[in-house]
Amino acid sequence: MEKKHIYLFCSAGMSTSLLVSKMRAQAEKYEVPVIIEAFPETLAGEKGPAADVVLLGPQIAYML
Structure with a gap:
């Protein structure tokens, strides 16, 4: 099965890097x-x- 790509975008990166780490572990x-x-x-x-x-990230949702 081909790997899917999940990309997270945010402004600061601190909480996102924690989320990425937890998502990768799961x-x-x-x-x-x-x-x-x-x-x-x-x-x-x-x-x-x-x-x-x-x-x-919620802080960049306005960009939509």
Whole structure:
């Protein structure tokens, strides 16, 4: 099965990096084939289209 890409975008990165760490641990535990990465919101336009799932931090939701 092909790995899915889950990208998280936020402005600060501190809480997002913690969430990424926990998501990766659960994906590994349950053998879910995913690649989970966090990026600053400035890269959303560049990286977002390549993702299967995009999660946004609440502080950047206004960008929608």
